[in-house]
Amino acid sequence: MRPAEVSVTAGAGQEDGGRKARARPSVLVAGLAVTVALLALVAMASVALGARSVSFGAVIDAFVAPDGSNDHTVIRELRVPRTLLGLGVGATLGLAGALMQSLTRNPLADPGLLGIDQGAALGVTLALGLFGLTDPVVYVWFAFGGAALASVAVYSLASSGRSGSSPVRLALAGVAFGMVCTAISSAILRMDSQTFDRMRFWLTGSLAGQTADTLVRLAPFMVAGLVLGLLLARPLNLLALGEDAGKALGVNVNRTRILTGVAVTLLCGAATAAAGPLVFVGLIVPHAVRALVGPDQRWVLPYSALAAPILLLGADVIGRLIARPGEVQVGIVWAVIGAPIFIMLARRKRVAAL
Amino acid sequence: MNVRVGSWSVRLAPRALLVSVLLVVAGFLVTVAALSTGEFTVPVPDIVSAIFGQGTPVAELIVGKLRAPRVVTGLLVGAAFGLSGAIFQSLTRNPLGSPDFIGFTAGASTGGILAVVAGGSAMTIAGGALAGCVVTAALVYLLAYRGGVQGYRLVLVGIGANALLLAVNSYILTRANINDAANAGAWLTGSLGGRGWEHAWPVALALLVLLPLCLSIARPLRMIEMGDDAAKAMGIRVEVVRAAAVTAGVLLSGVATAAAGPVIFVALAAPQLARRLTRSPGVTLASSALMGAVLLTAADLAAQRVLAPTQLPVGVLTAAIGGTYLVLLLRKDRH
Numbered sequence: 001m002r003p004a005e006v007s008v009t010a011g012a013g014q015e016d017g018g019r020k021a022r023a024r025p026s027v028l029v030a031g032l033a034v035t036v037a038l039l040a041l042v043a044m045a046s047v048a049l050g051a052r053s054v055s056f057g058a059v060i061d062a063f064v065a066p067d068g069s070n071d072h073t074v075i076r077e078l079r080v081p082r083t084l085l086g087l088g089v090g091a092t093l094g095l096a097g098a099l100m101q102s103l104t105r106n107p108l109a110d111p112g113l114l115g116i117d118q119g120a121a122l123g124v125t126l127a128l129g130l131f132g133l134t135d136p137v138v139y140v141w142f143a144f145g146g147a148a149l150a151s152v153a154v155y156s157l158a159s160s161g162r163s164g165s166s167p168v169r170l171a172l173a174g175v176a177f178g179m180v181c182t183a184i185s186s187a188i189l190r191m192d193s194q195t196f197d198r199m200r201f202w203l204t205g206s207l208a209g210q211t212a213d214t215l216v217r218l219a220p221f222m223v224a225g226l227v228l229g230l231l232l233a234r235p236l237n238l239l240a241l242g243e244d245a246g247k248a249l250g251v252n253v254n255r256t257r258i259l260t261g262v263a264v265t266l267l268c269g270a271a272t273a274a275a276g277p278l279v280f281v282g283l284i285v286p287h288a289v290r291a292l293v294g295p296d297q298r299w300v301l302p303y304s305a306l307a308a309p310i311l312l313l314g315a316d317v318i319g320r321l322i323a324r325p326g327e328v329q330v331g332i333v334w335a336v337i338g339a340p341i342f343i344m345l346a347r348r349k350r351v352a353a354l
Numbered sequence: 355m356n357v358r359v360g361s362w363s364v365r366l367a368p369r370a371l372l373v374s375v376l377l378v379v380a381g382f383l384v385t386v387a388a389l390s391t392g393e394f395t396v397p398v399p400d401i402v403s404a405i406f407g408q409g410t411p412v413a414e415l416i417v418g419k420l421r422a423p424r425v426v427t428g429l430l431v432g433a434a435f436g437l438s439g440a441i442f443q444s445l446t447r448n449p450l451g452s453p454d455f456i457g458f459t460a461g462a463s464t465g466g467i468l469a470v471v472a473g474g475s476a477m478t479i480a481g482g483a484l485a486g487c488v489v490t491a492a493l494v495y496l497l498a499y500r501g502g503v504q505g506y507r508l509v510l511v512g513i514g515a516n517a518l519l520l521a522v523n524s525y526i527l528t529r530a531n532i533n534d535a536a537n538a539g540a541w542l543t544g545s546l547g548g549r550g551w552e553h554a555w556p557v558a559l560a561l562l563v564l565l566p567l568c569l570s571i572a573r574p575l576r577m578i579e580m581g582d583d584a585a586k587a588m589g590i591r592v593e594v595v596r597a598a599a600v601t602a603g604v605l606l607s608g609v610a611t612a613a614a615g616p617v618i619f620v621a622l623a624a625p626q627l628a629r630r631l632t633r634s635p636g637v638t639l640a641s642s643a644l645m646g647a648v649l650l651t652a653a654d655l656a657a658q659r660v661l662a663p664t665q666l667p668v669g670v671l672t673a674a675i676g677g678t679y680l681v682l683l684l685r686k687d688r689h
Contacts, residue, residue: 196539342517
C-alpha cells in the first residue's frame, strides 16, 4: 500500500477524512498567514525589547548601519540569536508535543512532562559534567541518546500492565522517569561546582546565554526533525481511527510509530540541547490549536509548529521585562502559565475516559 | 488467622507476619552494621556499652553522637516515607502514586530551600519543609476536589503542581548566590549525613501519633480501593477516611522530608516491594513502613561504604534504586 504514503508528500489526500478540512481550507490557509504575521511581530518585539532599553531607531540602525556601539552589539550578538533560538526551540517543541499527543492518543502528552526533556538533559549533563564535551554538535548526540531512552522507557512503562496506557499512567511514568534523570543529573553536578554554576541556569530552561554558533550547529537537526514530523501527518491521521482501521487503510503501524519516535527524539534532543528542559510548551499549544482547527493532523502539526514559537518568545519577552535589570528564565514563565492550564485540563471529566 | 481478645479482633495473615518479622531482623542487622563498621570499627559487643556511656570515649563519640542518630533518623524517615507512600498508592489506586510525584515532596523542597537560602537553622529548614508540604497538599487537594476527590484527578493535579514547584525550585537556585545555591542543591539531593537527635525526634513523634491512626483506617482504605460506591455500600464514610488518610500521609512525608531532604523513591518502592513479599493484593501499611525503614538505612549504609572514602548522599542511591525498580516494573508487570 505505497500510494498512501506517497500522497503525503504531495500534500493531497482529499479522498478520505478530508471532508472536514475541505469545507474550509481557505480559512485555514488564511489563518496560517495570520499566524506567520503574528510570529513576525513577536520576533520583532523579542529583538526590540529587553532588559536594556534600546530606541526603535537604534534597532533599525543595528541592521542597516551597524556602528559597533553597545546597543547595536546587544542587538546583533545577543537578541537576534536569542530570538532565532526561540523560534527554533518553540517550533520543535510545539511539533513534538502535537506528534506525541497524536501517537499516544493522550491529551496530556508533553515532552517535558513525560521525562523526554529530562532524559535529554541528563545526556547533556553527562557530556558536559563527566566528559567535558562543550561542542554542541558533539553533546547533541548525548541529548538524542537520552531523549530516545526516555521515549522508549516511558512509553513501554506506561503501556505495560493491565490497564494499558491511560493518561494517568503515562503521566506518572513520565514524571517518575524524569525524576530519576534529574536526580542523577544533580548528583553529577554536585561533584563539580563550576559545572553546577553553569548548568543551574540551563537546567531551568532558558533561551539566554547561547551563541549564534550553537544555533547554527543545532539547526540541521531541528530542521530534519521538523520535516520528518510534518511528513507523518497523514499516517497519524489514519492511525487516529484506531490501529486496525489504520492498518486496513494501508498504514504501516510499526513504521509510523518508530518514525514518530525518531522525529520526537530529534526535536526534543535538539531543543533541550539548545535551551534546557522546557515543560508545558508542547502540551498547551497543540490543545489550543486543535480547538481552533479541528483534529486533522495535516493542519494541527504545522499550526502547532508555528504557534508554539509565538508563545515561547512571548513568554521570553515577558520574563525579560518583569525582572529588569535581571530576568526570569522562560522555563519559569512557562511553568507559571502552563501549570494552571494543565490543572484545568486535568479537572475536566473527560480526561480519564480518553 | 484471626486473633481475638474479648470484643477486639485482628486478622493476621501468616505470610505478612513472617515478612514483618524478617524485615525487623533485617533492619536490626543493618543497624548493627551501620553502628559497628566504618573508618573506626567498634566491635559489636561494645556497641551497647558505647551507647549507654560505658565504653571508651572514642567509641562513645562515634557510636553515640555520630552513627546512632544517623541510623535512627534513617529508620524513622524510611518508615515515614514507606507508610506515606502506601497511603497514597492506596488512595490513587496506582503503584506510581507516591508523594514524590504528586508535588508534595517538591512543595516541601520549596519550603526547605527557601529556608536554606535565607540562612535558616536546621529547625527553620525543617519547619519550612513541613509548611511547604502541607500548603502544597492542601492546594492540590482543593484543586482536585469536585464533589469528592478521585484518585486520578488527585494524581493529575499533583503532577501539574509538581512541574510548577520544580520550576520554582530551580528559579530559587538561579537567584541565590553560588554558595547558597550549592547548599540548597545539596539539601535537595536528600541526605542523612550529619543528622543528630534533633532531626530524629520530630519524625518519631509524628510516627507515634500517626501510625496508630493509619492502622486504624487500614481496613476502610482497603475497601475504598474497591471503589467508592462499594465502600459506601458497606457503610464506610469514604470522604472522612480519605481526608484522614491524606492528612496522615502529608504529615508523614512532610516531617520525613524536613529531616532528610527529599529522598526520592523510598515512598514509591517500599510499598510495592512489601506487597510483592507478602503477596498481598493491595498495599499493606505496616509492612510498607518496615520495608521503608530497611530500604533507607540499607541504602544509606551502601552510600557511605561503596565508594569510601567518598560519601554519596543517600538520595543519589535511592534514585538509582528507583530507576532499577522502574525498569523491573516495566519488565515484570505485563499481564
